[in-house]
Amino acid sequence: MTCVQCYQLSEQALVLSIDGLITQEVRQKIFALAQTANNTNDFFDIVPANSSITFYLNDFTRTDYWLEQLITLWEKSEPEAFTPKTHLIDTFYGGEYGPDLNEVSELTGLSQRQVIELHASKEYQVGFLGFLPGFGYLESLPEKLRLPRKATPRAHVPALSVAIAESLTAIYPSISPGGWHLIGRCEQPLFDPHADSPSLLAPGDIVRFIPKEPS
Amino acid sequence: MLKVIKPGVFSSIQDLGRHGHRHLGVSQSGVLDPIALKAGNALLGNKETAACIEITVGLAEFEFTKPCNFAITGGNLNAKLNSKALYSGWRYHAKAGDIIKFASHPEFLRAYLCVENGFDVPAVMNSRSTDCQAKFGGFEGNALQKGDCIPFSETLVPCSELAIKPSDYTNVVRVLKGPHCDILPEGYLEQLLSQTWTVSELSNRMGVRLERSSLLTHQKSIDSQGVHPGVIQLPPTGTPIVLLNDCQTTGGYPIIATVIRADLRHFSQLAPTKPCRFELVDFDVAKTALQKQLQEITRFKIAKQQLENKK
Numbered sequence: 001m002t003c004v005q006c007y008q009l010s011e012q013a014l015v016l017s018i019d020g021l022i023t024q025e026v027r028q029k030i031f032a033l034a035q036t037a038n039n040t041n042d043f044f045d046i047v048p049a050n051s052s053i054t055f056y057l058n059d060f061t062r063t064d065y066w067l068e069q070l071i072t073l074w075e076k077s078e079p080e081a082f083t084p085k086t087h088l089i090d091t092f093y094g095g096e097y098g099p100d101l102n103e104v105s106e107l108t109g110l111s112q113r114q115v116i117e118l119h120a121s122k123e124y125q126v127g128f129l130g131f132l133p134g135f136g137y138l139e140s141l142p143e144k145l146r147l148p149r150k151a152t153p154r155a156h157v158p159a160l161s162v163a164i165a166e167s168l169t170a171i172y173p174s175i176s177p178g179g180w181h182l183i184g185r186c187e188q189p190l191f192d193p194h195a196d197s198p199s200l201l202a203p204g205d206i207v208r209f210i211p212k213e214p215s
Numbered sequence: 216m217l218k219v220i221k222p223g224v225f226s227s228i229q230d231l232g233r234h235g236h237r238h239l240g241v242s243q244s245g246v247l248d249p250i251a252l253k254a255g256n257a258l259l260g261n262k263e264t265a266a267c268i269e270i271t272v273g274l275a276e277f278e279f280t281k282p283c284n285f286a287i288t289g290g291n292l293n294a295k296l297n298s299k300a301l302y303s304g305w306r307y308h309a310k311a312g313d314i315i316k317f318a319s320h321p322e323f324l325r326a327y328l329c330v331e332n333g334f335d336v337p338a339v340m341n342s343r344s345t346d347c348q349a350k351f352g353g354f355e356g357n358a359l360q361k362g363d364c365i366p367f368s369e370t371l372v373p374c375s376e377l378a379i380k381p382s383d384y385t386n387v388v389r390v391l392k393g394p395h396c397d398i399l400p401e402g403y404l405e406q407l408l409s410q411t412w413t414v415s416e417l418s419n420r421m422g423v424r425l426e427r428s429s430l431l432t433h434q435k436s437i438d439s440q441g442v443h444p445g446v447i448q449l450p451p452t453g454t455p456i457v458l459l460n461d462c463q464t465t466g467g468y469p470i471i472a473t474v475i476r477a478d479l480r481h482f483s484q485l486a487p488t489k490p491c492r493f494e495l496v497d498f499d500v501a502k503t504a505l506q507k508q509l510q511e512i513t514r515f516k517i518a519k520q521q522l523e524n525k526k
Contacts, residue, residue: 009473013443015394015440050438051440056443060502128238128439132349134239134240137439174350198241198340
């Protein structure tokens with residue numbers, strides 16, 4: 001069972017926080033509620049995360065109404081109401097594209113091929129975005145691939161690197177420092193501030209990695 | 216154009232920030248003191264959202280290549296137009312070729328340079344603010360560099376000199392109780408409030424890190440959740456971080472308190488080594504303070520309008 005509470009974090013920010021086991025059904029409810037609230041135009045931003053949603057209100061005199069209303073909407077929220085968008089991401093694994101594939105293979109006791117097959121076998125959901133514009137935290141990695149972050153982070157992770165750490169996988173939208181294991185790289189741009197739709201990924205989206213050989 | 220002769224320690228184009236894209240991991244950015252920007256824009260009859268240059272520390276120098284009405288607001292960084300002293304909160308007129316210089320001041324950290332109609336850089340994701348981490352917005356996505364020429368529209372009719380006086384800066388900042396005080400060791404909120412903190416050298420536009428001799432260490436983490444400027448995170452090292460405009464959009468450190476919106480602007484002037492204290496208030500106080508602050512600008516606009524109608 002989950003226990004839900006709604007609290008005010010600042011003048012304009014309300015947080016719906018979910019305590020308990022976050023099942024796929026709860027996750028879908030989170031994205032469904034975020035969508036419902038977004039359609040009201042009362043919020044200038046809505047940030048879903050693993051076990052919470054932060055709502056940024058346009059009008060800070062409406063906090064009392066929304067503190068109650070969000071709980072009501074949560075109770076009414078149907079997991080099926082949210083239909084995620086799916087992205088197929090062509091990925092070059094290993095070699096110069098995934099400099100840590102060898103190490104991941106050694107640490108997990110799997111062959112490089114098995115690591116690739118396992119990573120590409122699953123559908124991942126964007127739990128939330130953060131760290132960098134367009135950086136989605138993708139859940140959840142098969143148990144056998146779960147490793148702690150690297151002891152020493154890299155100063156420069158190349159843009160579009162596909163990486164894993166703990167129960168998550170992600171694609172770095174731009175060059176940045178980073179402590180995740182790099183196993184591949186993709187070609188599809190993830191974030192372009194000048195585009196009409198700047199971020200490829202949005203909360204709740206599904207991602208599948210498709211192994212490709214570089215031509 | 217405004218030609219950058221010396222960018223100083225750190226100068227960047229900012230407006231009231233980039234909103235509505237947090238769920239995509241995009242930071243708010245924008246001026247650290249929105250009241251200073253609103254005051255500058257009100258002096259010049261600009262839209263509230265017109266972009267300015269935020270100057271950190273000072274030691275900056277710019278040349279107006281065209282005549283221009285401008286205003287300086289925020290902290291007093293001992294600015295001069297050619298050899299004439301300028302005062303914060305005033306509007307002035309510059310002729311083509313005039314040089315504006317910002318020195319520095321031991322008590323202030325940031326000043327704002329506004330021009331009539333604002334700096335004309337392209338809006339990216341609905342804002343002209345520079346996102347210095349992700350490198351977009353502002354002038355070519357970066358802090359200002361020597362030789363940059365920032366476009367603005369020239370003003371041929373010089374303005375009369377006029378001033379606005381926003382309320383003073385302080386280092387006693389009002390906060391709301393954070394949601395994670397119960398999971399932190401007992402008495403940590405009281406300790407945050409009862410003692411004086413020192414602004415650390417590791418502070419920047421992403422956040423102000425606070426230090427003192429006995430730190431509030433712990434071993435708790437929370438599930439990452441949305442964060443925004445004003446949130447005070449308490450990482451396990453025990454040095455509270457007041458998040459500012461360039462902060463990330465989600466965070467996994469417990470939130471011990473949140474700075475009220477009306478008071479967040481004071482961090483624009485708190486340089487490393489400066490002391491700072493917190494005072495606990497409730498949401499009603501926070502709302503009243505914010506409304507009062509917004510009314511100050513509105514009142515000024517009305518007074519200015521009446522003054523101009525008389526002419």
